[in-house]
Amino acid sequence: MTRIDKNASGGEIAVTVRGMVKHYGETKALDGVDLDVREGTVMGVLGPNGAGKTTLVRILSTLLAPDTGQATVAGYDVLRQPRQLRRVIGLTGQYASVDEKLPGWENLYMIGRLLDLPRKDARRRADELLERFSLTEAAKRPASTYSGGMRRRLDLAASMIGRPEVLFLDEPTTGLDPRTRNEVWAEVKTMVGEGVTVLLTTQYMEEAEQLASELTVVDHGKVIAGGAIDELKAKVGGRTLRVRPGDPLQLRPLAATLDELGITGLATTTVDAESGTVLVPILSDEQLTAVVGAVVARGITISSITTELPSLDEVFLSLTGHRASAPQDTVPAETREEVAV
Numbered sequence: 235m236t237r238i239d240k241n242a243s244g245g246e247i248a249v250t251v252r253g254m255v256k257h258y259g260e261t262k263a264l265d266g267v268d269l270d271v272r273e274g275t276v277m278g279v280l281g282p283n284g285a286g287k288t289t290l291v292r293i294l295s296t297l298l299a300p301d302t303g304q305a306t307v308a309g310y311d312v313l314r315q316p317r318q319l320r321r322v323i324g325l326t327g328q329y330a331s332v333d334e335k336l337p338g339w340e341n342l343y344m345i346g347r348l349l350d351l352p353r354k355d356a357r358r359r360a361d362e363l364l365e366r367f368s369l370t371e372a373a374k375r376p377a378s379t380y381s382g383g384m385r386r387r388l389d390l391a392a393s394m395i396g397r398p399e400v401l402f403l404d405e406p407t408t409g410l411d412p413r414t415r416n417e418v419w420a421e422v423k424t425m426v427g428e429g430v431t432v433l434l435t436t437q438y439m440e441e442a443e444q445l446a447s448e449l450t451v452v453d454h455g456k457v458i459a460g461g462a463i464d465e466l467k468a469k470v471g472g473r474t475l476r477v478r479p480g481d482p483l484q485l486r487p488l489a490a491t492l493d494e495l496g497i498t499g500l501a502t503t504t505v506d507a508e509s510g511t512v513l514v515p516i517l518s519d520e521q522l523t524a525v526v527g528a529v530v531a532r533g534i535t536i537s538s539i540t541t542e543l544p545s546l547d548e549v550f551l552s553l554t555g556h557r558a559s560a561p562q563d564t565v566p567a568e569t570r571e572e573v574a575v
Contacts, residue, residue, distance in 0.1 A: 248273040248431035254303035263289040265455035276432040278446030286455040287435040291404045295325045308399040324393030328405040332388050334378035349396045363391040383414030403434045419444050439546040453554050467543040474542045475514040480535035488512050
């Protein structure tokens with residue numbers, strides 16, 4: 235079967251999902267999901283536990299068959315061309331899946347050979363990736379002796395052996411310490427700079443902010459919002475003015491003045507004594523102008539004023555009704571070992 239022409243989508247879409255549905259018994263993990271991921275970008279997929287994120291990744295990586303729906307990845311049909319597709323994708327799941335009995339180098343070499351790389355190329359690629367992920371010194375040690383962060387880096391290296399066009403990262407930094415998490419983020423950014431397309435599932439809002447070009451928010455198997463991060467923040471509505479008076483002694487009088495005027499409706503101002511600023515929630519540019527005018531009219535000198543959009547965590551809370559929780563997608567146990575062939 236021939237590869238689907240990516241130019242049919244303008245040569246810019248690496249992943250296309252239409253009407254994806256998946257049931258586990260009476261539970262509908264995916265309920266008509268539509269998704270587009272542009273080439274050379276990171277699409278962050280956010281959602282609470284059980285939202286369907288891992289199920290979506292498993293389908294797109296050919297590990298699970300949907301009940302209905304269509305998807306293409308890197309120009310290949312997920313259902314009709316799974317063998318061809320596996321040669322151009324990489325996958326790092328929530329838990330490192332390396333062979334702990336084998337040394338790090340042999341793990342990578344084995345995967346290279348399974349991907350039909352010639353022996354010489356598989357050896358060279360294993361050496362390159364061990365160096366890239368700072369694992370060269372541990373290359374000959376069994377993976378069982380690696381720390382959690384080292385195993386995660388080895389797992390990510392394994393997903394890159396075949397130089398994937400599309401990389402699926404399902405909660406890639408779960409359980410990692412901040413230093414190792416930053417190292418993984420840096421490597422993902424490097425890969426994207428080299429043209430790799432990444433679909434990232436995460437519940438770490440900082441991770442989404444650091445890596446994603448666009449976000450898709452799913453809940454109960456449905457896409458409930460999507461777009462650039464700033465676009466989603468704007469949809470939630472509201473901004474916060476951070477006003478710093480020239481005289482620190484005017485901090486609380488400034489807050490009291492704005493509360494008395496009632497410029498921002500029912501919301502009240504907040505004093506951030508540590509930063510020496512007053513936080514003023516506003517909904518429009520007219521309110522911003524009113525705040526500045528009122529402060530000037532009262533003779534209060536302003537040393538700085540900045541506008542802040544809602545945090546991504548606040549966006550997530552607004553869209554889903556609760557904050558992000560510990561990363562763990564709900565997938566019935568009987569499906570975890572299922573592999574599409």
